[in-house]
Amino acid sequence: MYETPCIGLSDQEPAALIDFYPFTNLNALKVKEIIQKIKHGKSPSEICDKPLDNIRFTPANNRTIFFAPYQRGQAISKLNELGPDGVIEQLRISELSGRGGAFFPTGKKWEACRSFKDSPKFIICNADEGEPGTFKDRVLLNNQPGSVLEGMIIAGFTVGAAYGIIYLRGEYQWLVEKLEQEIDAFRALGLLGNNAGGIKDFNFDIRIEIGAGAYVCGEETALLESMEGKRGEPRTKWFYPVEKGYLQLPTVVNNVETFASVARLLSLGTFEYLKRGMPGSPGTKLISLSGDCKLPGIYEIEWGMTVAELLDLCGAEDPYFIQVSGPSGECISVKEKYRRISMLDLLAQKDIRCGGSFMIFNSSRDIVDILINFSEFFKHESCGACTPCRAGNFIIERKLERLQNGLADANDLKELKSWSSIMKATSRCGLGKTASNSVIQSLEKFEDYFATRFAGTDNSIYRKFDHHAAITQYEHYKP
Ligand SMILES: Cc1cc2nc3c(=O)[nH]c(=O)nc-3n(C[C@H](O)[C@H](O)[C@H](O)COP(=O)(O)O)c2cc1C
Ligand code: SF4
Numbered sequence: 001m002y003e004t005p006c007i008g009l010s011d012q013e014p015a016a017l018i019d020f021y022p023f024t025n026l027n028a029l030k031v032k033e034i035i036q037k038i039k040h041g042k043s044p045s046e047i048c049d050k051p052l053d054n055i056r057f058t059p060a061n062n063r064t065i066f067f068a069p070y071q072r073g074q075a076i077s078k079l080n081e082l083g084p085d086g087v088i089e090q091l092r093i094s095e096l097s098g099r100g101g102a103f104f105p106t107g108k109k110w111e112a113c114r115s116f117k118d119s120p121k122f123i124i125c126n127a128d129e130g131e132p133g134t135f136k137d138r139v140l141l142n143n144q145p146g147s148v149l150e151g152m153i154i155a156g157f158t159v160g161a162a163y164g165i166i167y168l169r170g171e172y173q174w175l176v177e178k179l180e181q182e183i184d185a186f187r188a189l190g191l192l193g194n195n196a197g198g199i200k201d202f203n204f205d206i207r208i209e210i211g212a213g214a215y216v217c218g219e220e221t222a223l224l225e226s227m228e229g230k231r232g233e234p235r236t237k238w239f240y241p242v243e244k245g246y247l248q249l250p251t252v253v254n255n256v257e258t259f260a261s262v263a264r265l266l267s268l269g270t271f272e273y274l275k276r277g278m279p280g281s282p283g284t285k286l287i288s289l290s291g292d293c294k295l296p297g298i299y300e301i302e303w304g305m306t307v308a309e310l311l312d313l314c315g316a317e318d319p320y321f322i323q324v325s326g327p328s329g330e331c332i333s334v335k336e337k338y339r340r341i342s343m344l345d346l347l348a349q350k351d352i353r354c355g356g357s358f359m360i361f362n363s364s365r366d367i368v369d370i371l372i373n374f375s376e377f378f379k380h381e382s383c384g385a386c387t388p389c390r391a392g393n394f395i396i397e398r399k400l401e402r403l404q405n406g407l408a409d410a411n412d413l414k415e416l417k418s419w420s421s422i423m424k425a426t427s428r429c430g431l432g433k434t435a436s437n438s439v440i441q442s443l444e445k446f447e448d449y450f451a452t453r454f455a456g457t458d459n460s461i462y463r464k465f466d467h468h469a470a471i472t473q474y475e476h477y478k479p
Contacts, residue, residue, distance in 0.1 A: 005132045005373070005376075005377045006130075006131075006132035006133065006134075007022075007171045008129055008134070008135045008138045008169065008171055008172060009022060009024055009051055009135065009138075010132070010133050010134075010135055010288065010290035010291075010296065010359070011052075011054045011135060011288070011289070011290050011296040011297045011298075012024035012025050012051060012052060012054070012296075013025075013290070014026040014027075015051075017171060018034070018038075018044040018048070019043075019044045019045070020170070020171070020173040020174065021044040021045050021048035021174055022048055022049055022051050022174055023044075023048055023049050024049045024051055024052075025049075034047065048174070051138075051142075051174075052297075053139045053142060053143045053297075053298065054139070054296065054297030054298060055067060055139065055143065055297060055298045055300070056289075056295050056296075056297040056298060056299055056313070056314065057298075057299040057300065057301070057313050058300045059276065059284060059300060059301070059302050063275075063276055063284075063302065064284070064300055065261070065264045065265070065268065065273070065276065065283060065284045065300070066140065066144060066147070066257075066260060066261075066264060066284065066286060066300055067143070067144070067300060068264070068268075070144060070146055070147055071267075072146050072150070072185065072186065072189060072191065073150070073189060073191050073197065074267045075150050075151075075154060075262075075263040075264075075266035075267045076150060076153055076154065076157075076191055076196075076197040077197070078266055078267075079154065079157050079197060079199060080198075080199060082266075084114060084157065084158045084159070084160070087110070087154060087157070087158045087266070088107045088110055088111050088114070088158060089107075090107075090265065090266060090270050091105075091106050091107030091110065091262070091265075092105075092107040092108075093270045093274070094265050094270045094273050094274065094282065094283070095280075095281075095282055095283075096258070096261055096262065096265065096283070097343065098254060098255055098258050099255045099256075099257035099258045099261065099285070099286075099355070099356065100126055100218075100220075100254070100255030100257075100258065100355065101131075101255075101325070101328075101355045101430070102430075103343055103347070106254065106258055106261075106262065109242060109252060109254070110155060110158050110159050110252060112240070112242040112243075113159040113161075113242035113243075113250050113251070113252045114158060114159045114160060116242065116243050116250040118249050118250055119160070119162070119249070119250075120161065120162040120163060120249060121156075121159055121160055121161035121162065121163075121249060121250040121251065121252075122161055122162075122163050122164070122165060122245060122246045122247075122249060122250075122251040122252070123152050123155045123156050123159070123161045123163070123164040123165070123251075123252050123254075124164075124165050124166075124167055124220075124223070124224075124227075124245075124246065124251060124252065124253045124254075125148060125152055125164070125165070125166045125167065125254065125255075125256055125259055126167055126218060126220065126223060126253055126254065126255050126256070127141060127166050127167055127168045127169060127172065127256050128167055128168075128169045128211050128215075128217055128218035128223060129169050129172070129218070129256070129355075130169060130214075130215035130217070130218045130381075131215070131218070131325070131326035131327070131328060131329075131355050131357065132326050132327055132359075132374075132377060133288060133290055133291075133323065133326050133327075133357040133358075133359040134288045134325075134326055134355045134356070134357040135288045135290075135298075135357075136256075136257060136286040136287070136288045136298055136355075136356060136357070137255070137256035137257060138172060138175070139286075139288075139298045140256050140257060140260050140286070141168075141172070141175050141178070141179060141256060142175060142178060144260055145178060145179055145182040146182055146185075146186075146263075147259075147260040147263040147264055148166075148256055148259045148260050148263075149164075149182060149183065149186055149191075149192075149206060149259075150191075150259075150262075150263035151254075151258070151259025151260055151261070151262040151263040152164040152166075152206060152259050153186075153191065153192065153196060153197065153204055153206075154262050154263060154266065155252050155254065155259065155262070156196075156202075156204040157196075157197075157199065157202055157204070159250070159252055161204065161250075161252070162203055162204060162205075163204070163205065163206075163207075164204060164205065164206035164207075165206070165207055165208070165209050165227070165246075166179065166206065166207075166208045166209070167209050167211055167217075167223055167226075167227065168208055168209065168210050168211060169211050169213075170210055170211045170212050170213040171213065173210060176208060176210075179208055180208070183206055183207075183208075186206075187205075192204060192205050192206060193205060209227060211223075211226065212226065212232070214226070214232045214381065214383070215377075215381040215431070216232055216233070216234065216381055216382070216383045216429070216431055217232040219234045219429050219430060219431065220241055220253040221234045221235035221237070221241065221429075222234045222235075222383065222429070223253065224241060224245055224246050224251065224253075227246055228246070228247065231383075232383065233383045233385045234383070234385070234428055234429035234431075236428065241253050255355075257286055257356075261283065265283070276302050276303075277302045277303035277304060277342075278302070278303050278304035278340075278342060278344075280342075280343070280344050281303035281304065281342035281343045281344050282303065283302075283303060284300050284301060284302050284303065285300070285301055285303055285341070285356055286298055286299070286300055286356055287299045287300075287301055287310065287341070287356050287357065287358055288356065288357040288358070289310070289314050289357070289358045289360070290357070290358075290359055290360070291358075291359045291360035291361055292316065292317045292318070292319065292360045292361060292362040292365075293311075293314040293315050293316040293317060293319075293360050294314065294315030294316075294317065295313070295314045295315050296314070297314075299313065299314065301341060303340075303341065303342045303343065304340050304341070304342050305340070305341050306337065306338050306339065306340055306341070307322070307332065307336065307337045307338070307339055307340075307341065307346065308337040308338055310341065310358065311334075311337060311360070314358075314360075316360050317362055318362040318363050318364075319334045319337075319360050319361070319362060320333070320334055320361060320362055320363040320365070321333065321334075321361040321365065321367055321370065321442070321446070322334065322358060322359070322360055322361070323357075323358070323359040323361070323370070323438065324346060324347070324357070324358055325347070325355050325356060325357055326355060326357050326359075327374035327377055327378065327435075327437075327438055328430070328431070328434035328435065328437060329355070329357075329434075329437065329438075330346070330347075330437065330438075330441060331437075331438045331441045331442050331445065332346070332445065333445045333446060336445075367442055367446055367449055367450075368400060368403050368404045368453065369404070370438075371400050371438060371439050371442060372397065372400045372401065372404060374438055374439075375393060375396045375397040375400055375435070375439070376397060378393045378396075378431065378435040379393040379394055379396075379397050381431065382431060382432065382435075383431075385428060386426070386427055386428045386432065388422050388423045388426045388427050388432055389423060389427045389428070389429075389431060389432030389435065392419045392420075392422060392423040392427075392432065392435070392436070393423075393432075393435055395415070395419055396416065396419060396420075396435070396436055396439060399412045399415060399416050400439070403453055406453070408453070413443070416436075416439060416440070416443070417440065417443075419436065420436035420439065420440045423435060423436055424436070
């Protein structure tokens with residue numbers, strides 16, 4: 001048995017996987033029962049839970065994009081008329097940008113891949129979803145697998161690809177059966193295979209590849225390395241995947257939500273799509289919401305909703321510290337609750353990845369504990385290929401431990417800041433560049449809180465010694 005920061009079930013924690021089968025909403029009694037059943041010969045597959053989708057909110061008056069009634073092949077039926085250039089034009093008009101974190105314009109990515117002539121080309125659906133607190137892709141794959149497949153097929157048609165691959169997070173293996181069934185249904189309807197969707201000479205099929213549980217493999221080039229059977233390390237960026245991706249051939253890598261958005265927006269039409277959201281940030285966004293609130297789950301919000309409205313919807317209890325888009329994202333204080341969730345405000349900051357999750361912590365939570373939890377995660381998940389990330393994450397964790405023990409002083413604060421800038425400037429991939437975000441932001445945003453945590457202003461003798469913690473350790477010592 002081992003602990004892991006997140007298995008993509010933050011809306012029904014405590015949760016566990018046994019042989020990759022999910023068990024949710026655990027408590028002591030339930031765990032005891034599970035162990036009893038296994039001892040009596042039941043297999044985890046027989047007794048596991050069926051995780052709920054927990055879709056808590058969709059925009060009223062039929063304005064939902066992702067959860068409207070779905071009909072297989074509706075968007076594909078428009079491809080003959082649109083042609084590849086027409087699809088790219090629709091994506092440009094709709095301003096659709098990638099939902100995996102970086103908001104890269106999807107139309108631009110597809111157009112670039114289309115321009116390269118090497119073949120075959122590949123479409124990869126990034127379903128690695130490893131950012132702690134994020135589970136929207138899990139819900140889409142379980143609830144709307146058809147729209148994800150359809151988005152991949154549209155991508156294949158647009159760029160001229162022959163193969164689609166879903167790179168599925170190892171912890172989501174329990175979704176394979178459902179996805180395979182949907183792929184079979186698409187094949188049976190002629191939406192996959194030769195002349196897919198009835199389009200002459202468009203031959204396209206999809207398979208699933210299971211990841212092996214490394215967060216960094218969600219980074220698109222590490223993902224490609226892992227798919228090629230190599231160690232999952234990000235590539236140095238001589239080429240973008242659209243030019244030399246999987247097997248050094250042109251490849252589109254998009255997030256699950258991006259593919260589902262494409263299928264939905266082609267069905268709906270860009271005119272209708274643009275009526276949702278706000279100018280400069282059209283459409284809707286899926287938010288994975290968890291933590292200290294009454295209704296954890298998935299919220300489909302129109303871009304532009306305020307943090308306050310979202311906190312109200314989920315019944316947040318005494319919110320204080322909110323981590324937006326996972327540990328690599330942005331932390332905000334409840335004082336910022338009137339900020340808008342959009343690509344122009346809350347999710348607009350450069351160098352912050354924005355997968356769309358909200359982790360709510362109330363005022364009883366210790367910010368330093370939260371930050372140590374994040375830094376342990378990054379230290380563990382760093383692939384170690386570059387020194388600033390490998391050493392920096394270790395050093396940040398040590399500094400936070402000093403802070404926790406009342407030993408940190410002004411020098412530690414200075415070093416935290418300087419390591420953060422070194423990591424941002426010199427790390428090879430987004431993991432190292434974003435790992436220190438929450439630490440640095442919380443030092444600025446929760447100044448009052450940290451003022452009580454830093455002892456002294458220099459390397460002086462004023463450092464605090466926590467007698468209580470020292471005695472507690474002694475009392476718990478077992479020879
Ligand atoms: C450390 C790290 C982890 C990432 N994990 C994911 C992930 O789980 N899913 C995802 O779609 N993108 C992830 N990304 C972003 C991908 O590299 C890539 O930008 C994205 O899949 C592109 O799809 P999009 O254009 O649809 O957003 C990650 C990036 C980094 C640096
Ligand atoms: S930044 Fe970290 S995760 Fe990324 S390549 Fe360097 S060591 Fe690996």
